[in-house]
């Protein structure tokens with residue numbers, strides 16, 4: 001039987017594919033854009049079109065699949081957007097799902113991940129929820145442009161601390177439970193890094209690794225929102241969600257550290273310094 005990886009071209013999904021292949025699993029990589037998947041995985045991996053918003057794509061994607069990595073694409077803002085696919089998973093007798101959720105979601109009913117977790121549980125598919133902290137890839141991805149061009153971190157997180165985690169470590173956690181589902185049936189795992197850093201410390205690490213002075217601009221919410229909407233021209237609802245997330249971060253919701261990653265994998269999570277060395281091209 002096969003393991004379906006949704007969002008296989010995404011930050012986490014691409015590493016879930018790699019880890020599962022290394023564990024000897026038969027993997028099917030799914031997404032709406034097959035060309036993207038071909039570029040990423042070449043001929044090594046089976047691929048299938050899956051669009052959560054197109055019921056016609058479900059049958060083929062779920063064919064011969066018994067386990068599944070489920071992620072919510074960031075632009076699908078409502079939990080209900082994923083419910084039809086979860087119903088289809090149940091109809092296709094999926095034996096185990098690992099859902100990419102969010103740290104602290106058990107106490108926070110606002111983000112869609114809360115309702116998605118509850119829905120998976122209510123339809124009765126055995127699950128292993130993965131609840132990660134903030135991805136290090138936010139800094140090497142969406143926020144890297146200002147670091148590269150202006151030597152500045154432009155994030156409205158105030159003086160708050162965050163227990164950043166590398167998406168590769170999240171993916172290893174996901175693959176570990178998908179590879180041995182019986183051991184992890186109906187469990188939830190909060191995956192964080194081993195250190196909690198504020199953005200001044202992040203700037204210091206990036207200064208050390210890149211050899212160029214990088215500072216933390218510490219913008220307010222309005223300045224950040226205007227900049228990302230008017231200068232970066234990013235999607236309004238996406239920017240609003242990030243404002244809400246950084247508001248929560250300022251309330252100290254992102255600084256908690258757990259040892260769940262080590263318990264699952266026997267390894268230590270990647271530090272931000274090692275991560276920035278690995279992805280130095282994103283910052284220079």
Ligand SMILES: NC(=O)c1ccc[n+]([C@@H]2O[C@H](COP(=O)([O-])OP(=O)(O)OC[C@H]3O[C@@H](n4cnc5c(N)ncnc54)[C@H](OP(=O)(O)O)[C@@H]3O)[C@@H](O)[C@H]2O)c1
Nearest residue numbers: 007008009010011012031032033051052072073133134135
């Ligand atoms: N960033 C963080 O710090 C953080 C922390 C905790 C949790 N999370 C959660 O992690 C999730 C994002 O994961 P990620 O960063 O790995 O994703 P990502 O890099 O943003 O990638 C999104 C993926 O979704 C696929 N996709 C887009 N539209 C789709 C559709 N209609 N149907 C099916 N697939 C579709 C895309 O593939 P195609 O282009 O091929 O369709 C792509 O692979 C979100 O739910 C977010 O809330 C993020």
